[in-house]
Amino acid sequence: MSEETIEVQGMTCKHCKASVEGALSGLDGVNKAEVNLDKNQVTVDFDDDKVTVQKMKDEIEDIGFEPK
Template sequence: MSQTFTVEGMSCGHCEQTVEEALSGVAGVESATADHESSSVTVEGEADASELVAAVE
């Protein structure tokens, strides 16, 4: 399953990497791809949405 979220405040590739690493630590995440230009992150897997949001906050 794919889920896409808006993540405000990303301004560079390092920000993308930080968000991707935080989400990769959540149970059920197969992959996470952040894009600072669109202020979004797409997560593949069966992770709970509330756990994903908490990992990035």
């Protein structure tokens, strides 16, 4: 398992938090996704044999947020 913290712009509320966590948690290989709204970040525990950081960033972008 690996852990990655991704900066995400555009998250402002609990609904945003739930959207990002839900989208990432739905990816095969993601064990846990936890958003910190104060820091504009999501920390993801994942299996890097099943999912890439780029795939997670693409998923974040697909739901309307801007990963860095």
